[in-house]
Amino acid sequence: MATTTITxxxxxxxxxxxxxxxxxxxxxxxxxxxxxxMPGMLYxxxxxxxHAAAKIRSIDIxxxxxxxxxxxxxxxxxxxxxxAVPCGASLPGLRVPHHNVLAIDRVYLVxxxxxxxxxxxxxxxxxxxELIEVDYEVExxxxxxxxxxxxxxxAVHPQWPDNVAFTFHQEGGDVTKAFAEADVIVKQxxxxxxxxxxxxxxxxxxxxxxxxxxxxxxxxxTQAPHLxxxxxxxxxxxxxxxxxxxxxxxxxxxxxxxxxxxxxxxLAWISMKLQKPVKWIESRRENFLCTIHGRGHVDFYEIAxxxxxxxxxxxxxxxxxxxxxxxxxxxxxxxxxxxxxxGLYRTPSISADIVGAFTNCxxxxxxxxxxxPEATHGIERMVDMVAAELKMDPAxxxxxxxxxxxEFPFPTATGLVxxxxxxxxxxxxxxxxxxxxxxxxxxxxxxxxxRYMGIGLCAYGEICAFGPSPATPxxxxxxxxxxxEPSGQVTVLTGISPHGQGEETTFAQxxxxxxGVGIDDVLVVHGDTSMVPYxxxxxxxxxxxxxxxxxYFALQDLKATIKKFGEMLLxxxxxxFAGGQCTCNKSGKSIGVKGIAAAAYRAMKLPPNxxxxxxxxxxxxxxxxxxxxxxxxxxxxVNGETGDVSIKRYIAIDxxxxxxxxxxxxxxxxxxxxxxIGQALWEQAVYDDNGQLVTGEFMDYTMxxxxxxxxxxxxxxxxxxxxxxxxxxxxxxxxxxGASPAVVNSVVDALSPLGVRxxxxxxxxxxxxxxxxxxxxx
Amino acid sequence: xxxxxxYFLPLPPEQAYQRLQDSQVxxxxxxxxxxxxxxxxxxxxxxxxxxLASLSGNFDGKVRITEQSPPNSFKLMVxxxxxxxxxxxxxxxxxxxxxxxxxxxxxxxxQVGGTIAAVGQxxxxxxxxxxxxxxxxxxxx
Numbered sequence: 051m052a053t054t055t056i057t058x059x060x061x062x063x064x065x066x067x068x069x070x071x072x073x074x075x076x077x078x079x080x081x082x083x084x085x086x087x088m089p090g091m092l093y094x095x096x097x098x099x100x101h102a103a104a105k106i107r108s109i110d111i112x113x114x115x116x117x118x119x120x121x122x123x124x125x126x127x128x129x130x131x132x133x134a135v136p137c138g139a140s141l142p143g144l145r146v147p148h149h150n151v152l153a154i155d156r157v158y159l160v161x162x163x164x165x166x167x168x169x170x171x172x173x174x175x176x177x178x179x180e181l182i183e184v185d186y187e188v189e190x191x192x193x194x195x196x197x198x199x200x201x202x203x204x205a206v207h208p209q210w211p212d213n214v215a216f217t218f219h220q221e222g223g224d225v226t227k228a229f230a231e232a233d234v235i236v237k238q239x240x241x242x243x244x245x246x247x248x249x250x251x252x253x254x255x256x257x258x259x260x261x262x263x264x265x266x267x268x269x270x271x272t273q274a275p276h277l278x279x280x281x282x283x284x285x286x287x288x289x290x291x292x293x294x295x296x297x298x299x300x301x302x303x304x305x306x307x308x309x310x311x312x313x314x315x316x317l318a319w320i321s322m323k324l325q326k327p328v329k330w331i332e333s334r335r336e337n338f339l340c341t342i343h344g345r346g347h348v349d350f351y352e353i354a355x356x357x358x359x360x361x362x363x364x365x366x367x368x369x370x371x372x373x374x375x376x377x378x379x380x381x382x383x384x385x386x387x388x389x390x391x392x393g394l395y396r397t398p399s400i401s402a403d404i405v406g407a408f409t410n411c412x413x414x415x416x417x418x419x420x421x422x423p424e425a426t427h428g429i430e431r432m433v434d435m436v437a438a439e440l441k442m443d444p445a446x447x448x449x450x451x452x453x454x455x456x457e458f459p460f461p462t463a464t465g466l467v468x469x470x471x472x473x474x475x476x477x478x479x480x481x482x483x484x485x486x487x488x489x490x491x492x493x494x495x496x497x498x499x500x501r502y503m504g505i506g507l508c509a510y511g512e513i514c515a516f517g518p519s520p521a522t523p524x525x526x527x528x529x530x531x532x533x534x535e536p537s538g539q540v541t542v543l544t545g546i547s548p549h550g551q552g553e554e555t556t557f558a559q560x561x562x563x564x565x566g567v568g569i570d571d572v573l574v575v576h577g578d579t580s581m582v583p584y585x586x587x588x589x590x591x592x593x594x595x596x597x598x599x600x601x602y603f604a605l606q607d608l609k610a611t612i613k614k615f616g617e618m619l620l621x622x623x624x625x626x627f628a629g630g631q632c633t634c635n636k637s638g639k640s641i642g643v644k645g646i647a648a649a650a651y652r653a654m655k656l657p658p659n660x661x662x663x664x665x666x667x668x669x670x671x672x673x674x675x676x677x678x679x680x681x682x683x684x685x686x687x688v689n690g691e692t693g694d695v696s697i698k699r700y701i702a703i704d705x706x707x708x709x710x711x712x713x714x715x716x717x718x719x720x721x722x723x724x725x726x727i728g729q730a731l732w733e734q735a736v737y738d739d740n741g742q743l744v745t746g747e748f749m750d751y752t753m754x755x756x757x758x759x760x761x762x763x764x765x766x767x768x769x770x771x772x773x774x775x776x777x778x779x780x781x782x783x784x785x786x787x788g789a790s791p792a793v794v795n796s797v798v799d800a801l802s803p804l805g806v807r808x809x810x811x812x813x814x815x816x817x818x819x820x821x822x823x824x825x826x827x828x
Numbered sequence: 829x830x831x832x833x834x835y836f837l838p839l840p841p842e843q844a845y846q847r848l849q850d851s852q853v854x855x856x857x858x859x860x861x862x863x864x865x866x867x868x869x870x871x872x873x874x875x876x877x878x879x880l881a882s883l884s885g886n887f888d889g890k891v892r893i894t895e896q897s898p899p900n901s902f903k904l905m906v907x908x909x910x911x912x913x914x915x916x917x918x919x920x921x922x923x924x925x926x927x928x929x930x931x932x933x934x935x936x937x938x939q940v941g942g943t944i945a946a947v948g949q950x951x952x953x954x955x956x957x958x959x960x961x962x963x964x965x966x967x968x969x
Contacts, residue, residue, distance in 0.1 A: 100942025746943070746946020809906040
């Protein structure tokens, strides 16, 4: 049986391997929720409130019910016992509104679900929705968090007239002393505007109840299928082991699909009620109104520094626009901003206060970066302002304040322990790539010619690889099962739920290297709770760092078993497993994974204390977060006639630890940068005073498009994390976190000759043109 | 949203005032108006079709005339709702003799909600002005 073969030595990890997910995506053969069709399936459409605040006097569903093809119409009264939308975050004194799946007696945001029509097809369902008559008693609304906190504001929830959902305070070091002894104190109000996440695929649900065996199959476009399972099963009083959640192909999430939404509960409830499979697909307009929004901060910063540029303290007050109710993480997001507020700097003293404000708006929750982009934007703007105040170069002040290499692991004033880093390296690399000194000279020339050229820097840190379980709402570990099938092919079952991050590829690379098998011999399965072990899901740049590590440890267990079979088959106790071969170090004889798999399943003979088969499962608990970092450098020129910002150079240097697949890492950085530039220049959710969302479709909400993107020069420094054996930190959110402050710093720098010190996003041509015109006329 | 403007009608104020309260004239002049039925003193039920940006839809609503001070001024209140949202508006119409006719000036507030607000609010200003102009053109004709 034993043969001698050449050991496979070529590593897959680190190679620029194309994503194995892409062929099905590119050829349009992937299966999304809306591709699922079942015999007898019904379709649901939801009537939503056109008012931001109103009492419901009455609802007349008779016409809708009479429409041919309509099976049922349900209102809030019917679904009273179907539970409420769950919030997973807890804070001391948190006021949690009870948000029913359908409104009962009042609505408190535009888009609030009021009734649902179930019909034989989606068009009839929509026609049915239009036949429902609701008599509303319209009330005043409040759509701005600062106005909501003002005395006499309309109460979003009558039981809490001050609109305060919670307050939160944290401090570290001695901030009073820092400010008392400061040479310079810089203050600024900084807004991180409300954004509307738009994944290519909107949300969608198919619920399929089988009463006879009490099983529920719920297909939903989610980032966290197990979380949906636990929550919806509990809400509806169903048995978790009979509740299957499938995230089929998911066309993007960006944090907006971590939540468990009203529609997931509602559809499951309808399927049980009608004993039929039911589908609901969110329209794009619904997506704008009813899927969570991101950001929504008004920040008041004060920063204390010494004359030499040493930052000694930061005070921050955050007003978080929470919206009208909570989804799974809503109130927790601004606390992440507090954790991240020192950025990459040594800052020994901080003080932070959050006021969470209810508004008659869509809830805010995690959106790419979730709390860290806001914090990074704040600190990186403030550092520039301190530099300007002290007439220092913005690069110099950063280099002066970075945590130093010998200080890791570094405890921050906010209670984190930064794992590892070389914070000056990416900034220096970006400056070298850009030719920083030369650019500054060019800028002097440009200014002489009356041109508005700017150079913006951002040095960002992140909190990634969520996370140690005590610090995450639903546990922060991850799971993996690896099975070598009798044929020798390998199946990975992972608890993460990728939806564009490429783990079907990167995980196969890890397996390929550890087991010495070809990448095509590995299948990565995810997103189906009936197939994969319980997992937490994909968000917070955690999939590879936590899920990949669980996989790594499962592979180590499996390798130990392989070695035992190798020893038995090679009749030696001196066997090495490498490159897919067990080799006897004495005889030189070897046997490959295929042969071992066949023997392990045929089980004619078994090694001592070893059962048949080759399967290993590992649940891994991370000891810490990871803290990736990097620097962006952006050169812009603002057109004085039109206010248009043109990005001349975009340099993104990221340190995400070891890189498993540079192609995927670049893709993540590029996509992230696009969303960060989107926030910096174009995107903004606008509500009018009555709580009407004015930017409710792509005509009014400017999404970044390919032709609006600059060429991104990306590069890396590599500081492997000691937190996990793969040395990976996470890269999903890096681009977004770095981009908005880098772009804004660049534009502020461009317009600084006009006396501009700070600008709030988005930097639309209209805003800049007005400023330039006013500056010229002054 | 505030709207205001003025329009010249080649009629004396008394006639202009009367014409602008004549339900038949209003029904014909209001763009998209499909029916206008009297349901009470100075109160009408109205069905209208309105198009805004990429949306069009039917509105069911009411028109009310209040604060009458002939031939100087009255207040017009319109509210309607339909599949695409709701609209609410009220305006004060003033009649001033000018040349051989009347200058009708109006000042009011328009509020929209629902889908129509989300997708078309930026265009409401322009659309409202256009509709008002068409309305007066027809009244004058």
